[in-house]
Amino acid sequence: MALLDVCGISDWVKEDTFSSQKASVDRVNHFNFAALEPELAVPIGVDPAEFLKPFTDCEDGVEGVTIKLKHGTTTLAFKFQHGVMVAVDSRASAGSYVDTQLFKKVIEINPYLLGTMSGSAADCVYWERLLAKECRIYKLRNKERISVSAASKLLANMVANYRGMGLSMGTMICGWDKKGPGLYYVDDNGLRLSGNMFSTGSGNSYAYGVMDSGYRYDLTVPEAYDLAQRAIFHATHRDAYSGGTVNMYHMQETGWIKVSQEDVGELYHRFAAEKK
Amino acid sequence: MEYLIGIQGPDFVLVAADNVAASSIIQMKHDYDKMFKLSEKILLLCVGEAGDTVQFAEYIQKNVQLYKMRNGYELSPAAAANFTRKNLADYLRSRTPYHVNLLLAGYDEADGPGLYYMDYLSALAKAPFAAHGYGAFLTLSILDRYYRPDLTREEAVDLLKKCLEELNKRFILNLPSFTVRLIDKDGIHDMEKLPIGPK
Numbered sequence: 001m002a003l004l005d006v007c008g009i010s011d012w013v014k015e016d017t018f019s020s021q022k023a024s025v026d027r028v029n030h031f032n033f034a035a036l037e038p039e040l041a042v043p044i045g046v047d048p049a050e051f052l053k054p055f056t057d058c059e060d061g062v063e064g065v066t067i068k069l070k071h072g073t074t075t076l077a078f079k080f081q082h083g084v085m086v087a088v089d090s091r092a093s094a095g096s097y098v099d100t101q102l103f104k105k106v107i108e109i110n111p112y113l114l115g116t117m118s119g120s121a122a123d124c125v126y127w128e129r130l131l132a133k134e135c136r137i138y139k140l141r142n143k144e145r146i147s148v149s150a151a152s153k154l155l156a157n158m159v160a161n162y163r164g165m166g167l168s169m170g171t172m173i174c175g176w177d178k179k180g181p182g183l184y185y186v187d188d189n190g191l192r193l194s195g196n197m198f199s200t201g202s203g204n205s206y207a208y209g210v211m212d213s214g215y216r217y218d219l220t221v222p223e224a225y226d227l228a229q230r231a232i233f234h235a236t237h238r239d240a241y242s243g244g245t246v247n248m249y250h251m252q253e254t255g256w257i258k259v260s261q262e263d264v265g266e267l268y269h270r271f272a273a274e275k276k
Numbered sequence: 277m278e279y280l281i282g283i284q285g286p287d288f289v290l291v292a293a294d295n296v297a298a299s300s301i302i303q304m305k306h307d308y309d310k311m312f313k314l315s316e317k318i319l320l321l322c323v324g325e326a327g328d329t330v331q332f333a334e335y336i337q338k339n340v341q342l343y344k345m346r347n348g349y350e351l352s353p354a355a356a357a358n359f360t361r362k363n364l365a366d367y368l369r370s371r372t373p374y375h376v377n378l379l380l381a382g383y384d385e386a387d388g389p390g391l392y393y394m395d396y397l398s399a400l401a402k403a404p405f406a407a408h409g410y411g412a413f414l415t416l417s418i419l420d421r422y423y424r425p426d427l428t429r430e431e432a433v434d435l436l437k438k439c440l441e442e443l444n445k446r447f448i449l450n451l452p453s454f455t456v457r458l459i460d461k462d463g464i465h466d467m468e469k470l471p472i473g474p475k
Contacts, residue, residue, distance in 0.1 A: 191326040
């Protein structure tokens with residue numbers, strides 16, 4: 001599909017964003033069985049309203065059900081003199097059920113761009129993959145890598161079109177471009193902020209606490225690794241919806257490197273032993 | 277949570293906005309600029325729902341600049357304000373209304389300084405002074421009491437400081453610093469950020 005877009009073949013086909021009346025094949029080439037309105041198939045015997053009630057705001061749960069997904073996660077990123085540190089937990093939860101403790105919440109867009117995930121896993125993976133496609137096309141067209149600012153603006157504008165439709169995505173776009181290290185926070189509201197330090201997810205407040213107390217711009221690399229890891233660890237300790245392992249990446253001038261992946265249980269015993 | 281204020285003098289407009297970008301209980305940025313430069317002598321101050329502010333303000337900003345490119349001259353502050361209001365009103369009864377509160381401040385060669393108050397229901401009013409946010413409940417009466425149409429620049433800054441001191445004293449939320457700008461016939465001037473130190 002990306003190659004088709006670059007060759008301009010898709011220009012022949014006039015498409016609008018939501019054309020439910022048109023062809024039986026929708027934009028992503030999935031045959032939608034000639035449905036006039038977008039429909040969702042539900043297993044027999046399941047009452048959709050009851051099933052979705054825990055995930056919505058309203059008590060009756062029928063009128064205008066907007067699925068509110070909790071951002072069960074902690075992710076953080078901060079800039080310092082040697083680049084950008086990115087650290088995330090790895091727990092994927094569905095309500096009070098833990099789906100997996102080994103979920104990859106950092107998306108490697110290209111060797112110079114990373115995206116973190118919080119909120120709905122599906123939304124994050126899909127939109128950041130779409131962003132990766134756009135970044136690649138930019139590089140092919142302009143013969144130079146896209147800047148972090150432009151990449152984050154592309155993502156923010158993409159999701160702004162779906163305002164109010166129930167997307168759930170809180171992400172940090174981190175990279176290194178001509179202007180040096182870059183860090184942007186982008187979320188499903190269309191908010192886009194540039195900054196030196198961000199944390200997202202249900203455990204973000206705990207991570208901010210540890211990060212803010214230990215942060216200096218002139219941290220050494222080992223000190224920065226330690227700070228990032230501890231901030232996520234403390235968030236997983238207090239927040240029920242964060243846990244699993246701490247995945248850490250370091251964005252340098254030559255691209256990102258994956259620093260470590262450590263289980264929080266082992267970190268707990270290591271830090272407890274140090275305190276004695 | 278967010279606060280905007282504007283004071284019009286005989287040949288200038290003074291505007292200020294707080295610098296906090298918040299998400300629920302967390303301050304994500306302490307140095308966020310809520311003012312958008314529409315042209316050399318027009319500023320749009322924009323607060324409201326998270327993504328809507330930047331999306332709407334940048335849309336207005338780019339369209340005002342497009343008008344200048346197409347026609348060779350700039351929109352006046354009054355025209356820009358009415359253009360903004362029309363856009364806000366058009367989106368109001370659509371599927372995606374923009375929940376933003378605005379102050380538009382500008383200087384026109386012919387009409388002089390102007391301050392326009394606009395809210396998310398696209399009400400537009402030209403006013404000598406105006407404020408948005410919970411802080412307005414505390415500071416509008418101060419502006420009523422001490423405002424005069426013939427304020428000098430120093431007096432206007434003092435009046436602004438009075439308002440910000442009241443916020444520090446009585447407003448439950450901490451707004452540590454404010455961006456302050458002044459518009460006159462020579463354009464937009466940045467003034468020092470106002471954190472009022474403890475007395």
